[in-house]
Amino acid sequence: MLTRLVLNQRPADLTPAEREVLRAAITEVREYDAQELVTPAHRPLDSSVLLLEGMMARFVEDRRGDRQQMVAVHVPGDFVDLHGYPLKVLDHEIRTLTPVTAAVVPHRKLNVIQQQHPDLALKLWYLTMLDAAMHRQWIFRIGRLRAPARLAHFLCETNARLSIVGLSDGCQFDLPLTQADLGAICGLSAIYVNRVMRQLREQHLVSFHGYRVQIHDLAGLVRLGEFRADYLYFNEDVGRRVTGVPPL
Template identity: 50%
Template sequence: MLTENVFRNRAAVISNAERSLLEGAISHVQTYPAGSLVVRQGVPVDISTLLVKGLMTRHVDAPDGRRHPVALHVPGDFVDLHAYALKKLDHDVAALTDITVAVFRHALLEEIQATEPGLARRLWFLTLLDAAMHRQWIYRLASLNALQRVSHFLCETHARLLAIGASEGHAFPLPMTQADIGEVCSLTNVHVNRVLRELRESGLCNVRGANVQILDLKGLVERARFDPHYLYLNPQTAARAVGHTGNIL
């Protein structure tokens, strides 16, 4: 099911009936090649998209032409649910890789809000989760040094992929270039290369091509000052995200 990963391993659960309703609200499924603008800043929209496959970004373009990402989205994310309420966005939404999205027309989301208050609250949870991750994004760029920023980003991505079953716990796919990681962490390519080498030589993780191999998750979490509380994962997934594998009550 296309919406299977939306609430998987989250603190907010969704029933089979609610999942079926959400599936039924999908208008169509669409693909975009890497680099495509899916939603353009300031343009009125009457749809929202759920990411099924690939990676997407939300970003703001500076006057000098530089792109400033403000969010990275993984499969299962309801990327621009904000557009349902705002009707146009103050940033661009783009495909970082080749992507597949499920498209929801706002008219059907309006029906869900009117007739299914429980499901509407769960969709609201997703927009609040986006806000929580954005606050952590600001903290990462404002308060952490280069090594900590990259480590924190890798820990966060690992935790989010754990939540949708896309990480094995010690390795996960990351189809991003060093330039992409640099934009996300506000670092130059040279700086990112130096940090990744230090992480590898320290025995914490190895980023090679489009894959990340975690060599010492607890050490990486400590280096990153990472706490997954803001991702609102269930206790079991949150524990795995920081390297705790014992029983969780």
């Protein structure tokens, strides 16, 4: 089912009826190439996209437009630009990182949900608040952590998010990002990302094979990145699992 992923394993998980309402709001499923612009900045929007397969990201550009800061990475199950529904116009752009399959939900359908399904509407609001919580951790990551910890923190977050949608087995997952991308995420230069990744490898925390990440010491990575899973608002057992606490 197309909407099985949304809010999965969170306290505010959707009811079957709500899933059905949301599913019915999808008018189209679209395919995108890698590196394709999905939502431009500063243009009025009339629909939002729900990511089914592949990865997408959001970018804030600086004045010259070359050096971009990534402010969010999206995995399957994310309602990528749901915030475009209340905002109408975005302050950043959204692009695919890989080939993508995504469901389109027109804002007129969301209007109906907002008017007639207040409980579901609240859960959609909640969903956008999860994004905001992740934004705050990105600020913390870049503002307070040194480069190795930044990478570690990002890898922990990504591992956790991929875990609950079945795209990480808890220590191994695909991460289709170049070192330049990781730099745009962590506020580092691509070259320094390279050196820091080597450090992490030499400390036997993670290794990288092509675009595949293998975590060798999750607890160590969590410690280095000062990662706490609580801001992802998973159910408790999930939170424990993704921070390397062994199951009871």
